[in-house]
Amino acid sequence: MNKSLEELQKEYEESAARLEQEKRKLRRLENRKAYLESGSRKQRNHRLITRGAAVESVMPEVKILTEQEFYSLMERISEWPPVQNMVRLFIERHSQPPASEKDGD
Incomplete structure (x- = not known):
């Protein structure tokens, strides 16, 4: 032990x-x-x-914009409905498989 x-x-x-x-x-x-x-x-x-x-x-x-001005501009642009629709459209396209995969190729 x-x-x-x-x-x-x-x-x-x-x-x-x-x-x-x-x-x-x-x-x-x-x-x-x-x-x-x-x-x-x-x-x-x-x-x-x-x-x-x-x-x-x-x-x-x-x-020429300051950082704060640039962010403010981007926020205003992103709140505009046509821009929101376009972003949504691109996101939907991105998440869909390509046409060739849909057809079973």
Whole structure:
């Protein structure tokens, strides 16, 4: 029942080695999580930048607006019924399968 000092020392060293392995494993998992999250963040940033650039390309006048003025303008545009209908139409088209899939091709 009583373990010798050598046995206890050996158990301690094995436990310390396992602890270090688990710490390394946890660091790898945390790095992987950060990598995956940054990927989605990069995709979002890319989407926001390209869409903002698209707005400026079709309405170059908005470049002079402050951020608050721009948001106010976008809110007013989004409240306009023809724009709401058009957005709804595009969303519906996006969620429907292509015509070739409907016909069984």
